[in-house]
Amino acid sequence: MKQAPRKYANYIPIRELHSKERQLSPFQVYAELRENTPVRYDEHRECWDVFRYEDVHYVLKNPKLFSSERNRAGSSLLTTDPPKHKQLRDLVNQAFTPKAIEALAPRIQEITDELLAPHLSGEKMNLIDDLAAPLPVIVIAELIGVPASDRREFKLWSDVLVKGARDDSEEAFQELAQEKQQNIQELYIYFTEILEQRRLEPKDDLVSLLLAAEIEGQKLTVEEVVNFCILLLVAGNETTTNLIANAVRILSEQPELQNELREHPDLVASAVEETLRYYPPL
Missing domain, CATH: 1.10.630.10 (Cytochrome P450)
Incomplete structure (x- = not known):
């Protein structure tokens, strides 16, 4: 059985960036996300988020673990892995x-x-x-x-x-x-x-x-x-x-x-x- 996503007391949903003020200056929110929940599951959007540079770099450079393929029927630069x-x-x-x-x-x-x-x-x-x-x-x-x-x-x-x-x-x-x-x-x-x-x-x-x-x-x-x-x-x-x-x-x-x-x-x-x-x- 998969472990349930960890719950955070200071969880910040991405939708909080929907306000005009936060959209114009989201950097404090980003800083809080990097510090408090660098890897977390967003329940509203039903997906995982990664916020620290080193972690993002690791995800992007490891297609065997984190594939870009979404639809094998079509080939696009965004939806294919090496060597394709x-x-x-x-x-x-x-x-x-x-x-x-x-x-x-x-x-x-x-x-x-x-x-x-x-x-x-x-x-x-x-x-x-x-x-x-x-x-x-x-x-x-x-x-x-x-x-x-x-x-x-x-x-x-x-x-x-x-x-x-x-x-x-x-x-x-x-x-x-x-x-x-x-x-x-x-x-x-x-x-x-x-x-x-x-x-x-x-x-x-x-x-x-x-x-x-x-x-x-x-x-x-x-x-x-x-x-x-x-x-x-x-x-x-x-x-x-x-x-x-x-x-x-x-x-x-x-x-x-x-x-x-x-x-x-x-x-x-x-x-x-x-x-x-x-x-x-x-």
């Missing part, structure tokens, strides 16, 4: 070379300028709606090869993938799960059509590069390419939006940093890296 994970990663890396990423910079700058241009003459803008949210979706859409005419529908799909439940009820979670499942099915059909088009007529986009990637005779399957495109849409969308928002948050909380970056623009790259550490996007 390494094979997928090596193939995907053929399309994500440093040279290929660097080549995206001018177009990303151009899209950013286009989003900012309508607001430069005004007194204010909405950082999320006007810049941080649309920017990654547009970039990812172009990267994958989504036509501009489909961008609005693509954005709607993207929003559903990162959407949260309307409340903590079981009904709300089930409703969201059904909506996301329908959404993924529609995306799967859409991306499969793009793949078939690129097989017949390759273009200078990520899908064509992924289809062409090959290591020792091994290539990505259609399902694996589609799963990666969906993963990119999820992982690259919300994280980038939050990174931009968090960077501006830091600059508003510590205005002296604004002057420092204006005087030393060469520090911007390291400031972005520091934002990722100081206010992680997840």
